[in-house]
Amino acid sequence: MAVYTEVSDDELRDFMAAYDLGNLLSCKGIAEGVENSNFLIVTDYSPFILTLYEKRVNEGDLPYFLGLMEHIADQGFTCPTPVRTREGEALRRLAGRPAAIVTFLTGMWPSRINTDHCAALGKALAEFHGAGADFPMTRPNNLSIGGWSALFDKIDRKAAGEVQPGLAEDIATELVFLQDSWPDDLPRGTIHGDLFPDNVFFENNTLTGFIDFYFACTDWLAYDIAVCLNAWCFEPSGSFVPARGRALLQAYQSVRKLTDAELAALPILARGAALRFLLTRLYDWINHLPGALVRKKDPLEYRRKLAFHQKVRTVADYGVQ
Amino acid sequence: MAVYTEVSDDELRDFMAAYDLGNLLSCKGIAEGVENSNFLIVTDYSPFILTLYEKRVNEGDLPYFLGLMEHIADQGFTCPTPVRTREGEALRRLAGRPAAIVTFLTGMWPSRINTDHCAALGKALAEFHGAGADFPMTRPNNLSIGGWSALFDKIDRKAAGEVQPGLAEDIATELVFLQDSWPDDLPRGTIHGDLFPDNVFFENNTLTGFIDFYFACTDWLAYDIAVCLNAWCFEPSGSFVPARGRALLQAYQSVRKLTDAELAALPILARGAALRFLLTRLYDWINHLPGALVRKKDPLEYRRKLAFHQKVRTVADYGVQ
Numbered sequence: 001m002a003v004y005t006e007v008s009d010d011e012l013r014d015f016m017a018a019y020d021l022g023n024l025l026s027c028k029g030i031a032e033g034v035e036n037s038n039f040l041i042v043t044d045y046s047p048f049i050l051t052l053y054e055k056r057v058n059e060g061d062l063p064y065f066l067g068l069m070e071h072i073a074d075q076g077f078t079c080p081t082p083v084r085t086r087e088g089e090a091l092r093r094l095a096g097r098p099a100a101i102v103t104f105l106t107g108m109w110p111s112r113i114n115t116d117h118c119a120a121l122g123k124a125l126a127e128f129h130g131a132g133a134d135f136p137m138t139r140p141n142n143l144s145i146g147g148w149s150a151l152f153d154k155i156d157r158k159a160a161g162e163v164q165p166g167l168a169e170d171i172a173t174e175l176v177f178l179q180d181s182w183p184d185d186l187p188r189g190t191i192h193g194d195l196f197p198d199n200v201f202f203e204n205n206t207l208t209g210f211i212d213f214y215f216a217c218t219d220w221l222a223y224d225i226a227v228c229l230n231a232w233c234f235e236p237s238g239s240f241v242p243a244r245g246r247a248l249l250q251a252y253q254s255v256r257k258l259t260d261a262e263l264a265a266l267p268i269l270a271r272g273a274a275l276r277f278l279l280t281r282l283y284d285w286i287n288h289l290p291g292a293l294v295r296k297k298d299p300l301e302y303r304r305k306l307a308f309h310q311k312v313r314t315v316a317d318y319g320v321q
Numbered sequence: 322m323a324v325y326t327e328v329s330d331d332e333l334r335d336f337m338a339a340y341d342l343g344n345l346l347s348c349k350g351i352a353e354g355v356e357n358s359n360f361l362i363v364t365d366y367s368p369f370i371l372t373l374y375e376k377r378v379n380e381g382d383l384p385y386f387l388g389l390m391e392h393i394a395d396q397g398f399t400c401p402t403p404v405r406t407r408e409g410e411a412l413r414r415l416a417g418r419p420a421a422i423v424t425f426l427t428g429m430w431p432s433r434i435n436t437d438h439c440a441a442l443g444k445a446l447a448e449f450h451g452a453g454a455d456f457p458m459t460r461p462n463n464l465s466i467g468g469w470s471a472l473f474d475k476i477d478r479k480a481a482g483e484v485q486p487g488l489a490e491d492i493a494t495e496l497v498f499l500q501d502s503w504p505d506d507l508p509r510g511t512i513h514g515d516l517f518p519d520n521v522f523f524e525n526n527t528l529t530g531f532i533d534f535y536f537a538c539t540d541w542l543a544y545d546i547a548v549c550l551n552a553w554c555f556e557p558s559g560s561f562v563p564a565r566g567r568a569l570l571q572a573y574q575s576v577r578k579l580t581d582a583e584l585a586a587l588p589i590l591a592r593g594a595a596l597r598f599l600l601t602r603l604y605d606w607i608n609h610l611p612g613a614l615v616r617k618k619d620p621l622e623y624r625r626k627l628a629f630h631q632k633v634r635t636v637a638d639y640g641v642q
Binding site: 003006008009010012013023024025026027028029030031032040042047104106107108109110111112202203204 | 324327329330331333334344345346347348349350351352353361363368425427428429430431432433523524525
């Protein structure tokens with residue numbers, strides 16, 4: 001939760017003059033989003049979201065992210081959609097940062113997950129994969145198997161051991177296992193890559209869309225499902241809820257049937273996804289700057305989820321019958 | 322900038338059901354407000370602001386603050402106005418905190434102050450004082466002359482000296498001076514008490530209203546002007562801008578003429594206002610918790626402003642001819 005870059009009213013008015021969005025009535029920084037600064041702007045017409053892209057986002061990737069949102073919106077998948085200026089620009093600069101305005105997606109993220117949410121998520125995820133299928137741009141997944149060793153090398157082993165004794169050794173062992181077992185070939189496409197509950201909006205129990213495409217990339221489609229199994233299908237207490245896993249996978253398959261190879265790979269992909277969030281959270285935990293305006297997330301939540309997946313033998317353990 | 326209390330979608334939906342505000346479409350935490358948690362909620366009808374009152378606000382004062390906003394809005398002064406439930410309640414509870422919904426005030430605060438802003442502010446301030454004149458409730462100003470000694474006693478002298486050598490001694494001397502010189506009797510009424518630029522909204526150059534009445538209280542009306550002289554009439558470099566002071570005071574007097582006693586007292590009141598913000602900022606600076614989600618404000622900005630007012634002899638030094 002943070003606004004890293006302040007925008008003055010004068011700068012904002014100049015910036016907004018390039019769009020056909022009516023008069024600017026209000027602008028409030030939003031206490032959401034860890035990577036970027038987000039503002040809710042209200043004009044005569046509607047609310048919009050203004051994003052200033054901060055250090056963690058590679059500027060060269062922005063045309064991919066904005067292009068993807070525009071593409072899937074064109075395909076009828078609801079998501080924040082970049083707004084173009086009268087000159088046709090979507091990506092601009094404001095207060096020294098790359099900046100874009102996107103449409104306002106109504107809905108709120110569900111803080112208490114239930115099976116219906118997981119079913120709605122599974123269906124929407126398969127639709128998103130369908131909408132992204134012919135997106136012509138690609139982007140490697142830097143936070144998948146190819147990037148984990150480099151990330152692990154940046155983590156201080158001693159500090160990791162202070163978070164939990166033996167943690168660095170556990171991660172090293174898991175990395176070797178995953179490098180040996182990671183699938184060679186699965187159906188590939190555009191994935192969201194970070195489909196946590198706070199990136200999925202609902203109005204009452206109806207899913208209204210996805211937000212935050214800034215980890216989107218080209219990878220195995222089933223990896224997105226593996227992220228969702230981690231992020232949506234555990235109780236806060238740490239237990240896996242098979243009814244949620246079943247709802248997610250059945251609803252996904254009602255739109256796109258998973259191949260046998262995908263189903264067989266799911267436990268490995270879920271271990272990989274758990275390790276990915278364990279590594280990034282652990283890195284952020286250890287390298288957290290005092291006074292940073294972001295709440296730290298517990299890396300050990302993902303160590304425990306990883307431990308669950310390590311015991312999974314087949315996809316049936318996720319609730320698929 | 323902070324949201325201290327998280328509100329779940331379920332809790333919020335239950336809370337909103339008591340109002341006639343249409344369907345809840347969205348809720349975003351706002352990165353504004355140091356004292357309370359603020360959310361921008363969007364319904365079918367309009368945006369609204371939801372405030373959860375946090376520790377710094379005394380719960381017993383809330384009926385005063387909400388009553389004041391309602392009263393001055395009734396008098397035609399634009400400000401966020403409390404929304405009542407179908408049962409007539411304005412002050413309720415949410416997520417364990419006192420909570421209220423107020424209307425959404427359009428406009429943005431001016432980050433680069435000019436003379437026109439100061440003129441608009443002066444006029445609006447006098448109108449606000451007029452609108453509050455017959456407000457029947459009262460509240461003592463705990464952050465005026467009667468409260469400064471107690472606040473100063475809570476500040477660690479050694480830590481103050483580390484902020485600036487001699488700072489504690491300077492404050493002690495100023496306190497004695499102010500206690501000897503503070504006016505006994507001036508026109509009294511409801512004051513805003515914290516009228517900094519971020520509490521005054523403009524659309525283009527038109528003032529749309531005041532926000533944040535959580536320091537409002539009963540005190541000399543001219544003390545509000547003294548706060549504004551401090552908060553609006555200095556350059557970021559630290560120089561006082563007489564043209565702004567003149568614009569502020571002339572515009573104020575176009576609505577309510579200041580008495581001779583008020584004009585004579587203004588330099589003392591301005592010293593007091595500078596000391597008030599020096600003390601609260603110094604306290605917050607020294608007692609800042611590492612990791613707190615609030616940016617610290619420089620106390621020495623107000624030490625320098627105090628030094629300017631200490632050299633002022635009459636109100637003419639503020640630009641009044």
